[in-house]
Amino acid sequence: MTVSVSPPMMPAHNHEEAQHKEDAQTEDSGPVSTNKQSNWKPLIVAALRAIEKTLDGLPIPAAKGCIGLVLKVIEAADVAANNRDTLKDLQEQYEDLIEFLKSLKMPDTPDTVRKEVKVFEKKLQKLSKSWEPCLTKPRIWNRIWNKIVKLLRAHDEHDMLNKFLNKTNQAINDFLLRLEVRNCILNYREMIKIRHAAVISTICHAAHASYKSASADGGRTCLPGTRKRVLTTIEIWALHPDPRHPPIFWLNGLAGIGKTTIARTIASRLDAKHRLGGTFVFLRADDQRKDGNLLFPTLALQLSSMYPAYKTRLAEEVDSNPSCVTHSPTVQFESLIRRPLSAVAISEPLILILDALDECQSNNLAEELLSVLMSEVKSIPFLRVFITSRPEGHIREALGLGDTISQQQTLVLHQDMAIQAEVEGDIRLFLQVSLQQIWDKDTKHTATVWPPSKDLETLVHQSGKLFIYAATAVRFIGGNRSLNLEIQLQNLLKVKRKHIPNDNVEPYMHLDQLYLNILETAFTGIPDTKNNYYSTRFQNIVGSIVLMQKPLPLEAFANFLHKYTVDDIKQTLYYLHSIFIVPDEISETLRTYHLSFPNFITHADRCTNKNAYINSQTQEKFVFFRCLAMIEKYFGVTVKSEQQHTADSIGEDINKFEDVIEHPQDGDQFIHTDYSRELGSGPEYDTQSDPGDDLYEFEDASMTAEIQYSCNHWCSHLINIKCGDSETTKHLAQFVKHYFLKWLHQRIHWILSTLDGTRKMRLAEDTFNIMHNAHRWLVANGHDSRRNLSTCQAIERSAHNTYQLLFPEYHMKYRFGNRITDPPPTLSVERANMQENIRVIDLFEKWRACQTDPLTEDGVVAFREFCVRELTRRGHRDVSRIFSKQPKAIVGTQVSRADRLHHRLEQTQANVVCPLVGCGSQFMRMHSLNLHLGAHIGLTDRYCKGCDNYFSASSINRHKMTCSRKKNSTPQEKVHTECASLSAIN
Numbered sequence: 001m002t003v004s005v006s007p008p009m010m011p012a013h014n015h016e017e018a019q020h021k022e023d024a025q026t027e028d029s030g031p032v033s034t035n036k037q038s039n040w041k042p043l044i045v046a047a048l049r050a051i052e053k054t055l056d057g058l059p060i061p062a063a064k065g066c067i068g069l070v071l072k073v074i075e076a077a078d079v080a081a082n083n084r085d086t087l088k089d090l091q092e093q094y095e096d097l098i099e100f101l102k103s104l105k106m107p108d109t110p111d112t113v114r115k116e117v118k119v120f121e122k123k124l125q126k127l128s129k130s131w132e133p134c135l136t137k138p139r140i141w142n143r144i145w146n147k148i149v150k151l152l153r154a155h156d157e158h159d160m161l162n163k164f165l166n167k168t169n170q171a172i173n174d175f176l177l178r179l180e181v182r183n184c185i186l187n188y189r190e191m192i193k194i195r196h197a198a199v200i201s202t203i204c205h206a207a208h209a210s211y212k213s214a215s216a217d218g219g220r221t222c223l224p225g226t227r228k229r230v231l232t233t234i235e236i237w238a239l240h241p242d243p244r245h246p247p248i249f250w251l252n253g254l255a256g257i258g259k260t261t262i263a264r265t266i267a268s269r270l271d272a273k274h275r276l277g278g279t280f281v282f283l284r285a286d287d288q289r290k291d292g293n294l295l296f297p298t299l300a301l302q303l304s305s306m307y308p309a310y311k312t313r314l315a316e317e318v319d320s321n322p323s324c325v326t327h328s329p330t331v332q333f334e335s336l337i338r339r340p341l342s343a344v345a346i347s348e349p350l351i352l353i354l355d356a357l358d359e360c361q362s363n364n365l366a367e368e369l370l371s372v373l374m375s376e377v378k379s380i381p382f383l384r385v386f387i388t389s390r391p392e393g394h395i396r397e398a399l400g401l402g403d404t405i406s407q408q409q410t411l412v413l414h415q416d417m418a419i420q421a422e423v424e425g426d427i428r429l430f431l432q433v434s435l436q437q438i439w440d441k442d443t444k445h446t447a448t449v450w451p452p453s454k455d456l457e458t459l460v461h462q463s464g465k466l467f468i469y470a471a472t473a474v475r476f477i478g479g480n481r482s483l484n485l486e487i488q489l490q491n492l493l494k495v496k497r498k499h500i501p502n503d504n505v506e507p508y509m510h511l512d513q514l515y516l517n518i519l520e521t522a523f524t525g526i527p528d529t530k531n532n533y534y535s536t537r538f539q540n541i542v543g544s545i546v547l548m549q550k551p552l553p554l555e556a557f558a559n560f561l562h563k564y565t566v567d568d569i570k571q572t573l574y575y576l577h578s579i580f581i582v583p584d585e586i587s588e589t590l591r592t593y594h595l596s597f598p599n600f601i602t603h604a605d606r607c608t609n610k611n612a613y614i615n616s617q618t619q620e621k622f623v624f625f626r627c628l629a630m631i632e633k634y635f636g637v638t639v640k641s642e643q644q645h646t647a648d649s650i651g652e653d654i655n656k657f658e659d660v661i662e663h664p665q666d667g668d669q670f671i672h673t674d675y676s677r678e679l680g681s682g683p684e685y686d687t688q689s690d691p692g693d694d695l696y697e698f699e700d701a702s703m704t705a706e707i708q709y710s711c712n713h714w715c716s717h718l719i720n721i722k723c724g725d726s727e728t729t730k731h732l733a734q735f736v737k738h739y740f741l742k743w744l745h746q747r748i749h750w751i752l753s754t755l756d757g758t759r760k761m762r763l764a765e766d767t768f769n770i771m772h773n774a775h776r777w778l779v780a781n782g783h784d785s786r787r788n789l790s791t792c793q794a795i796e797r798s799a800h801n802t803y804q805l806l807f808p809e810y811h812m813k814y815r816f817g818n819r820i821t822d823p824p825p826t827l828s829v830e831r832a833n834m835q836e837n838i839r840v841i842d843l844f845e846k847w848r849a850c851q852t853d854p855l856t857e858d859g860v861v862a863f864r865e866f867c868v869r870e871l872t873r874r875g876h877r878d879v880s881r882i883f884s885k886q887p888k889a890i891v892g893t894q895v896s897r898a899d900r901l902h903h904r905l906e907q908t909q910a911n912v913v914c915p916l917v918g919c920g921s922q923f924m925r926m927h928s929l930n931l932h933l934g935a936h937i938g939l940t941d942r943y944c945k946g947c948d949n950y951f952s953a954s955s956i957n958r959h960k961m962t963c964s965r966k967k968n969s970t971p972q973e974k975v976h977t978e979c980a981s982l983s984a985i986n
């Protein structure tokens with residue numbers, strides 16, 4: 001901002017100005033004389049004009065001419081005086097303007113405004129320069145001549161000044177207009193940005209799927225100097241400049257051979273070159289990372305952080321069709337990857353990485369993802385996909401389809417001769433570097449080379465070309481500082497005959513030996529008898545860790561096991577630090593380093609140590625019983641307050657629901673299933689719909705981690721137990737009789753109180769899968785036992801009633817045992833609309849983002865209009881019907897009974913405060929605030945299908961009674977359930 005405008009672009013500079021002052025002094029010698037002059041002047045002019053008129057027609061032309069001249073001189077003097085005033089005003093205006101422009105040069109002025117100020121200043125300068133010569137007086141030093149010239153030029157100067165004034169005003173107007181337009185554009189852009197950010201934030205994704213997220217071994221990449229050939233091959237493929245180069249690269253190999261480490265190294269190298277589009281590292285122990293449905297949404301989010309144009313297009317796509325995020329992989333790819341990518345001009349390779357695809361929850365889904373990639377990626381130039389997995393049959397099959405030669409490149413780590421020749425050297429280097437580091441750190445004898453080359457060679461040989469061996473060996477030798485390095489090394493080197501399993505063949509023979517060696521150290525000094533305290537403790541602790549569906553924090557795990565303390569667990573795992581990550585903090589999770597260990601220890605052929613071998617049948621039963629015990633403990637003690645809460649939030653219908661289950665009525669539409677036809681005779685569990693597998697676990701802050709685990713996973717342990725086990729059947733029957741309904745109520749409450757539509761459906765689906773699978777397990781036991789039959793019937797009845805409660809319009813179509821994934825589309829639309837209604841907080845946040853003033857009563861009205869606009873834009877039907885006539889007053893808001901109750905309950909522990917000025921109501925949950933805000937703007941979002949009307953939260957209950965009286969002919973519950981279920985959603 002170096003340009004400056006000088007105000008005196010007028011001719012009245014310096015001496016001129018002085019001259020003016022002098023003139024003014026001589027002309028106006030004081031207030032009195034001025035007054036006199038101004039009083040006399042019109043009289044004189046009038047007299048002269050009268051004389052001029054009387055001289056008309058008289059033969060004295062000179063006299064008339066003289067009078068005319070005098071009149072002209074007087075007029076010119078007036079114009080000149082006016083010019084002086086105008087000039088003065090202009091000067092003042094310029095000075096003001098310059099002051100104002102100066103104030104706009106402050107550091108906090110937005111760049112756009114600075115730009116406009118600069119342009120405006122330049123314009124003013126130009127103006128001043130162009131007019132200065134015209135207004136400058138000739139320098140004549142004679143005062144009389146000066147005055148004469150001034151009088152002669154008075155009219156011209158007047159015109160010039162007028163033009164100048166006009167031009168200046170025009171410049172000012174231009175400046176203001178440009179500022180306003182720029183501001184509007186900025187606001188608009190900002191709003192679009194906020195809107196896009198809000199849309200993108202709704203995309204369901206796996207938060208920790210990127211290669212940068214923490215992993216079990218600290219996210220290590222290949223040790224420099226190792227895997228040179230593999231890395232080069234992959235990099236050449238990835239960065240090949242031909243856009244038609246095979247777009248898919250599949251790296252496969254045995255467990256623990258080092259695929260993930262290679263993928264991570266490639267990812268970090270491509271990332272450094274800005275060629276990495278996104279990564280998804282599948283992991284079976286993580287609910288989101290095992291979910292293939294989240295692959296494309298997660299990659300899309302990662303791509304959007306790379307390309308702004310992609311982000312904009314992605315937001316538009318999701319905004320116009322929000323369901324595309326949860327649709328089939330084909331639709332997801334089209335809407336989330338292909339179309340947004342078309343907004344980006346990709347002229348260099350862009351790589352997506354899918355690591356450990358074999359850990360995707362469902363084989364079918366993995367195949368579907370691969371087939372989408374195989375058919376779609378080739379049509380996007382430069383887009384490439386790098387996939388790693390174990391050589392599983394379904395992946396091999398899926399990648400074997402189609403024109404594989406032109407589409408994909410495959411590298412099999414354990415079969416490629418060149419790589420196999422190199423791997424020994426890599427493992428040697430890895431062992432050498434890692435063990436030497438441990439030695440130097442531990443002993444400070446940095447001059448000694450350790451381990452001796454003979455021992456090193458033995459270790460290299462024993463590794464069997466598996467990196468996992470080398471990595472575990474390094475952890476075994478140096479992972480526990482209290483153990484002697486030499487002794488640990490020697491323990492590893494001794495391969496005992498008994499550790500060579502009978503039928504063990506390559507490739508895991510050496511790894512199994514390593515695990516057996518390590519396990520033996522854990523049993524040192526323990527009597528070799530079966531069922532002693534230590535081996536039972538080992539079985540229960542290690543068995544639970546390897547069989548549980550997801551790792552628990554250390555303390556929660558101890559609580560889950562109940563009879564073992566944190567110290568017991570640490571003691572048991574003391575010598576197993578190379579296999580398990582045992583955290584120091586009890587709040588951190590306890591887990592295995594590598595999946596190869598659970599595979600090993602649960603196979604009797606591989607794990608020949610009888611004390612250590614985990615019989616999965618026995619241990620699954622142990623974990624199942626612990627789950628039931630946890631649920632029993634929770635519902636037996638704490639459920640009372642929870643039930644109160646449930647009844648408040650969902651309405652009384654949950655109690656009616658209980659009645660229906662306990663005392664079925666004639667009107668209930670049960671579909672009595674022919675078990676043999678519907679479910680088959682044996683336990684053919686649908687592993688895809690295993691409750692543990694397809695679960696977005698509900699995290700309830702009132703529950704501890706072990707209780708949450710038990711509620712979510714009890715059935716996934718049940719279905720792994722052999723059918724017909726009488727002890728399990730007995731426990732299951734007890735559970736169904738005493739706690740199943742309470743467990744189901746809890747889940748229904750979760751489902752109904754979940755606002756996120758996808759999550760809601762998932763939770764519902766998982767709840768039905770649990771019921772179906774538990775039923776299947778019982779059916780597989782046969783119906784001969786009376787107890788079995790009644791347990792089966794109780795589960796089936798509960799499932800029907802739950803369906804009726806959740807999907808009242810479609811309960812006739814429900815068939816027990818079928819998947820519930822696809823409720824008819826109209827249902828989804830209606831539910832989506834209801835959810836739109838209640839997203840008051842979302843809307844409010846959005847609205848507040850564009851507001852600066854505090855929210856007054858007018859603000860509430862404006863907010864309500866905003867809601868109407870937004871809901872209409874989103875295609876909500878009958879928006880006008882869901883708002884009452886007047887928004888409620890801010891102070892003393894009448895909220896529903898449930899809100900008031902919440903308010904009262906939550907006064908002690910408020911988390912959120914109503915943001916409206918003068919209200920100040922406090923709530924514990926966003927849900928309650930949401931209801932409350934809805935009440936402020938007069939949202940009547942409770943819908944009754946019985947009479948097709950909307951009601952406010954406070955009047956829906958009253959209406960229910962009237963409505964049921966009107967509809968005597970139809971089953972009362974039907975209407976009530978409808979009202980209740982929808983009101984409960986809110």
Ligand SMILES: Nc1ncnc2c1ncn2[C@@H]1O[C@H](COP(=O)(O)OP(=O)(O)OP(=O)(O)O)[C@@H](O)[C@H]1O
Binds near residue numbers: 220227255256390
């Ligand atoms: N080049 C390498 N340099 C250093 N460490 C390595 C290297 N390759 C593998 N490792 C280590 O070996 C262990 C096993 O490797 P990784 O997890 O990559 O195997 P994987 O083939 O992906 O196994 P899985 O198929 O079971 O997932 C890890 O602890 C890893 O840190």
